[in-house]
Amino acid sequence: TLWGKGWLLQAAGIVLAAAGLRAIRRNRSFGWPMLATAALALAMTPGLSGHAASVPGKAALAVLGDTLHVIGAGGWIGTLLLLVAAGIPAAWTLDEGARELAVATLVRAFSPIALVFTAVLALTGGLAAWLHLESVAALWQTPYGRTLLLKLAILSVVAGTGWYNWKKVTPRLETSTGVALLRRTAAVELGTAVLVLLVTAVLVATPPTGPMGPR
Numbered sequence: 001t002l003w004g005k006g007w008l009l010q011a012a013g014i015v016l017a018a019a020g021l022r023a024i025r026r027n028r029s030f031g032w033p034m035l036a037t038a039a040l041a042l043a044m045t046p047g048l049s050g051h052a053a054s055v056p057g058k059a060a061l062a063v064l065g066d067t068l069h070v071i072g073a074g075g076w077i078g079t080l081l082l083l084v085a086a087g088i089p090a091a092w093t094l095d096e097g098a099r100e101l102a103v104a105t106l107v108r109a110f111s112p113i114a115l116v117f118t119a120v121l122a123l124t125g126g127l128a129a130w131l132h133l134e135s136v137a138a139l140w141q142t143p144y145g146r147t148l149l150l151k152l153a154i155l156s157v158v159a160g161t162g163w164y165n166w167k168k169v170t171p172r173l174e175t176s177t178g179v180a181l182l183r184r185t186a187a188v189e190l191g192t193a194v195l196v197l198l199v200t201a202v203l204v205a206t207p208p209t210g211p212m213g214p215r
Contacts, residue, residue: 006048013041043070050204055131062131069124075117077158077193083110084186088179096176104173107182111166118159125152132208144206151199154192161189 017038023031047053047066055062083106091102129139129148139145165185172178 002053003049006045006053009041009048010045013038013045016041039074040067040071043067043074046070046204051132051208052128058131062128065124065127065131068120069128072117072119072121072124076114076121076162077190079110079113079117080162080186080193081190083107084183084190088183092179100174100176100179103179103182104170107165107170107173111170114162114166118162144203144208147199147203147206151196151203154195154199158189158192158196161185161192165189 016034020031020034020036020038023034025031044063044067047063047070050066052062052066053059087106088103091106092099094102133139133142133145133148139149165182169178169182169185173182
């Protein structure tokens with residue numbers, strides 16, 4: 001089945017990712033293309049093994065949308081996690097004065113990337129809602145729609161925190177106070193993102209109300 005092939009692709013992607021990481025640790029340059037290929041394969045698997053694969057007549061579009069949605073989420077939240085867990089602590093080992101500048105440089109490099117991936121996330125989320133919901137009223141009349149609304153509500157908190165970091169915190173990053181504030185607000189953003197992932201886990205297990213769902 002297509003779903004079974006999706007699970008097999010996921011298993012192969014995990015093995016390829018592990019091999020790519022091992023190669024990178026040994027300073028082998030070919031590890032990076034391996035890891036990128038594995039990431040793309042793993043991004044495709046939710047669509048192949050979920051609701052997207054069962055959309056009549058539009059399965060390819062739905063799977064593509066789901067793949068880009070996963071890439072958008074990983075590019076935004078995943079990169080933020082690496083920034084907070086690895087980038088800022090590494091920059092903070094520098095001398096005073098240099099470390100604040102290093103953090104500011106990292107965050108300012110991350111901000112345009114975050115904006116692009118956030119846009120991808122929003123567009124593909126809208127596409128998924130159009131494919132899986134029969135009407136706007138289904139947003140509050142069905143379990144799938146209500147779960148989607150909950151996800152959007154929590155996601156708005158994540159987006160709002162990200163906007164605050166971008167507009168209010170980033171200009172103050174060249175001071176130790178600004179870096180401390182960023183750590184707190186980024187932790188809130190990441191914690192709320194975990195809630196989004198938990199709601200998404202419920203959403204993908206809830207039958208949609210589009211062509212493949214109940215009428």
